[in-house]
Amino acid sequence: xxxxxxxxxxxxxxxxxxxxxxxxxxxxxxxxxxxxxxxxxxxxxxxxxxxxxxxxxxxxxxxxxxxxxxxxxxxxxxxxxxxxxxxxxxxxxxxxxxxxxxxxxxxxxxxxxxxxxxxxxxxxxxxxxxxxxxxxxxxxxxxxxxxxxxxxxxxxxxxxxxxxxxxxxxxxxxxxxxxxxxxxxxxxxxxxxxxxxxxxxxxxxxxxxxxxxxxxxxxxxxxxxxxxxxxxxxxxxxxxxxxxxxxxxxxxxxxxxxxxxxxxxxxxxxxxxxxxxxxxxxxxxxxxxxxxxxxxxxxxxxxxxxxxxxxxxxxxxxxxxxxxxxxxxxxxxxxxxxxxxxxxxxxxxxxxxxxxxxxxxxxxxxxxxxxxxxxxxxxxxxxxxxxxxxxxxxxxxxxxxxxxxxxxxxxxx
Numbered sequence: 001x002x003x004x005x006x007x008x009x010x011x012x013x014x015x016x017x018x019x020x021x022x023x024x025x026x027x028x029x030x031x032x033x034x035x036x037x038x039x040x041x042x043x044x045x046x047x048x049x050x051x052x053x054x055x056x057x058x059x060x061x062x063x064x065x066x067x068x069x070x071x072x073x074x075x076x077x078x079x080x081x082x083x084x085x086x087x088x089x090x091x092x093x094x095x096x097x098x099x100x101x102x103x104x105x106x107x108x109x110x111x112x113x114x115x116x117x118x119x120x121x122x123x124x125x126x127x128x129x130x131x132x133x134x135x136x137x138x139x140x141x142x143x144x145x146x147x148x149x150x151x152x153x154x155x156x157x158x159x160x161x162x163x164x165x166x167x168x169x170x171x172x173x174x175x176x177x178x179x180x181x182x183x184x185x186x187x188x189x190x191x192x193x194x195x196x197x198x199x200x201x202x203x204x205x206x207x208x209x210x211x212x213x214x215x216x217x218x219x220x221x222x223x224x225x226x227x228x229x230x231x232x233x234x235x236x237x238x239x240x241x242x243x244x245x246x247x248x249x250x251x252x253x254x255x256x257x258x259x260x261x262x263x264x265x266x267x268x269x270x271x272x273x274x275x276x277x278x279x280x281x282x283x284x285x286x287x288x289x290x291x292x293x294x295x296x297x298x299x300x301x302x303x304x305x306x307x308x309x310x311x312x313x314x315x316x317x318x319x320x321x322x323x324x325x326x327x328x329x330x331x332x333x334x335x336x337x338x339x340x341x342x343x344x345x346x347x348x349x350x351x352x353x354x355x356x357x358x359x360x361x362x363x364x365x366x367x368x369x370x371x372x373x374x375x376x377x378x379x380x381x382x383x384x385x386x387x388x389x390x391x392x393x394x395x396x397x398x399x400x401x402x403x404x405x406x407x408x409x410x411x412x413x
Contacts, residue, residue, distance in 0.1 A: 024345065027309045030301040031349025032356060039357025062243045063139065066090065066098075066233035066250065070269035077226045087267045088258065089227045092216065097257055098235055103249040105238040108133045111219040112230040115186035117211055119172040127168065127211035129185060131219025137196065139234055147179045147194030150215050158217030163194035168211040188222045190214065243272060303346075307396060310342050335399060 069075070069084045090109060098107035111131035117124045130136060134149045145166055154161055162185065169178045169192070181192045198210060225231065237246035247270050258267055324334065 024309070027305040028345055028349030028352070030303070030305055031346050032353040034297075035350050035353025036356040036360060039354065040360040043357070043360065062246075063234065063236050064243060064247055064250075065271045066094070066235065066254070067269050067271060068228050068231065070271055071229075074229045077228055080228060084228060090231055090233055090268070094254060094257060095233045097253055098233065098250050101246075101249050101253055103237055103241045103246045105236050106135055106139070107233060107235040107250075108135055108139075109216055109231070109233050110136075111216060111223075111225050113186070113219055113223050113225055115223065117168060117172055118184040119181065122172050122174075124168065124171060124211065127209055129212045129214060129219070130210060131214050131216045131223070131225075133216055136213050139236070141199040143197045145195045145197055147192070149194055149213075155215045155217060158215055158221045160188065160190045160218060160222070161193045161215065162190040163196055163213045164192050165209070165211050166195050166197050168209070169195055185212065185214070186223055190218075247272070303392065306342050306345055309345070310338060311396070314338065339395065 068087050068090055075081070075084060092109050095107050095109040098104050101107075110133075113129040113131060114126050115129055116126050133155055134152075136142075137144065137149070144163075147163070149163060150159075150161065153159075162183065164172075164178060164183070172183060173181060178192050178195055182189050183192060184190070196213070219225065235246065235250060237243060251266065251270065254268055255264075255266065260267065
């Protein structure tokens with residue numbers, strides 16, 4: 001019996017939308033905005049998660065890092081807490097010490113710089129430059145397109161040379177030949193010896209694209225940098241050695257080199273890829289929760305609109321309700337009819353919101369440059385939530401319609 005009622009209620013609701021276009025459009029607008037927001041936020045979170053996972057796979061899930069002090073938020077280098085100031089700054093000798101361990105396949109010290117690049121009047125915004133070594137692409141991925149990477153002599157001497165990212169090279173040099181050109185990074189002249197391409201799907205925040213690689217000693221010698229937040233040692237275990245074993249070996253070696261006693265705490269921190277992912281998951285979780293709350297406000301407004309229009313509908317159709325009751329319709333059938341009408345209104349809003357959410361997902365994919373496809377679960381949740389809102393907020397007017405006295409309803413004008 002409910003199936004005919006559902007179909008009938010759906011037809012009546014669609015007819016009401018057709019006859020009261022403006023009122024119905026305003027009613028479901030909040031539902032559309034809320035559902036589209038939920039789907040768009042799910043797209044952003046999933047897209048970011050996909051890019052981070054790709055970057056982890058490129059760097060290797062076993063890669064770990066040694067830092068002066070691990071903090072989930074960057075520390076102010078000009079006002080460091082005492083617990084950070086008492087810790088020694090990482091040194092190249094410590095990276096070489098780890099590199100000599102039998103458990104470690106590679107260890108190197110890197111600096112992250114933020115500087116503008118310039119060439120003959122053309123200047124970029126502030127971009128990320130890594131001061132590293134000739135193992136950079138092995139650890140981070142990428143492809144050397146032309147020229148070469150650093151020689152050992154250049155690494156040792158801190159030569160003023162640079163391997164330039166191809167997009168940055170086109171921006172700076174245009175059609176000119178890049179190899180052999182002298183560019184300026186933060187005012188320092190450097191000769192371009194190579195061109196490389198970053199992995200297409202590596203995660204890079206906007207305005208922080210990795211534009212160039214220079215030798216570590218060059219970065220250390222010619223640039224100011226934050227030795228707490230932007231200096232670290234990258235390490236990778238040998239094949240067959242677990243991350244835990246490699247970390248233990250690195251910890252013992254560093255403690256011994258820093259002359260720490262058995263009861264002394266470490267004066268450095270070790271970070272694994274799992275910890276980085278865990279931090280990212282917490283951040284995106286909070287971000288997603290905030291967006292859900294914001295979109296819920298829009299859904300709540302839409303639900304109140306549905307309740308309002310259904311109350312008006314009950315008033316407008318009081319005589320119709322009286323006729324139906326006089327012909328034998330039960331309170332349960334009247335209640336069900338108006339609930340179905342409310343659910344149909346919100347279902348239409350949810351469907352439109354899904355269409356907008358899909359479009360927004362595609363737009364984000366193009367704008368942010370990563371895979372931001374809308375998760376299937378978000379569409380299913382959106383439909384369920386929109387129908388649920390219709391049922392919840394339609395309950396009061398439906399109950400009011402079901403309680404109308406048939407005699408009084410028939411007298412209503």
